[in-house]
Amino acid sequence: MLYSRSYEYGKDISLTRLSRSERGNHKKIEDTTQPIDILQLSPAELRAFRWSEISIVFQSAMNSLNPVMNIGTQIMDALQTHRPDMGPDSRKQRALELLKLVGINADRLRSYPHELSGGMRQRAVIAIALALNPDLIIMDEPTTALDVVVQREILNLVSALCKEFNTALIFITHDLSLLLELADNIAIMYAGKVVEKTTSKELHNHPRHPYSYGLLHSFPSLHGPRSRMTGIPGSPPDLRDLPPGCAFHPRCPLAFHPCNTVVPALLSPNVDHPGQVVACHLYDSRFSEEPPDTSVLAEKYEALLERSRM
Numbered sequence: 001m002l003y004s005r006s007y008e009y010g011k012d013i014s015l016t017r018l019s020r021s022e023r024g025n026h027k028k029i030e031d032t033t034q035p036i037d038i039l040q041l042s043p044a045e046l047r048a049f050r051w052s053e054i055s056i057v058f059q060s061a062m063n064s065l066n067p068v069m070n071i072g073t074q075i076m077d078a079l080q081t082h083r084p085d086m087g088p089d090s091r092k093q094r095a096l097e098l099l100k101l102v103g104i105n106a107d108r109l110r111s112y113p114h115e116l117s118g119g120m121r122q123r124a125v126i127a128i129a130l131a132l133n134p135d136l137i138i139m140d141e142p143t144t145a146l147d148v149v150v151q152r153e154i155l156n157l158v159s160a161l162c163k164e165f166n167t168a169l170i171f172i173t174h175d176l177s178l179l180l181e182l183a184d185n186i187a188i189m190y191a192g193k194v195v196e197k198t199t200s201k202e203l204h205n206h207p208r209h210p211y212s213y214g215l216l217h218s219f220p221s222l223h224g225p226r227s228r229m230t231g232i233p234g235s236p237p238d239l240r241d242l243p244p245g246c247a248f249h250p251r252c253p254l255a256f257h258p259c260n261t262v263v264p265a266l267l268s269p270n271v272d273h274p275g276q277v278v279a280c281h282l283y284d285s286r287f288s289e290e291p292p293d294t295s296v297l298a299e300k301y302e303a304l305l306e307r308s309r310m
Helices: 043-049 071-082 088-101 118-130 148-165 176-182 200-205 210-216 294-309
Strands: 002-007 054-057 136-140 168-173 185-190 193-199 277-279
Touching: 054 118, 071 088, 071 118, 088 118, 118 148, 148 168, 148 176, 168 176, 176 185, 176 200, 185 200, 185 210, 193 200, 193 210, 200 210, 210 294
Parallel strands: 002 168, 002 185, 054 136, 136 168
Antiparallel strands: 185 193, 193 277
């Protein structure tokens, strides 16, 4: 399963709880019914948990790789720490397998990060993340500094590897166009909170939250007539001083009186799609008699565009 989050502000908020396995020994446990609280793990437990159960690919591969260690050493370092029963030859063979898996020639095993291109560095970080076959990989904007051709190569690689190894992926990015192709489910966050969660197909066809609609229409379409981009007015709020009520209401073209005082809860706006939830008073029967459809969101943003031209 590919699961992604996209949001404009607060994207580096830590994931503190994951339903994976019971606390206890450091072996993989098949019972996945009990959640664990990562914040309650001891240093030794956390060290064992990292990379073997959950791994991460950071935004900048150049900054996350050790500049004074070659790629092979960095891959084998993770193996030596978490698989002490593996001998040197086995670790080297595994490192070579991982490089081949991500499309890097075996002769790059002794290369240092500065000797690799941006795309190859990102592939090397992905190889390290896959070294111990984790159940979950978190990718924090892994394609930000790459050109569009290399971005496509990395995304195709990630998608293929997750399907091959049955690995779940949390892909953190601002680029919704990437997520619509890559992800099964998407969670939109604003000011550190989820404001909409649904499948990628449903989000593309029927975005419910005004912020989600604004994000989707902040980049031009490759097809159809030219149109002026509306964008989302204003700037994200300071998380230390959030506005009362809905944090998005100062920028929302559909804001009305409850938005200024009442914090919206996640609700299901459509009985035909119970998996889609949105935190917006427009879909709360206490404040709105009829939920708006996509055309209403379009009209409000178009009116916003017209006002900006005046």
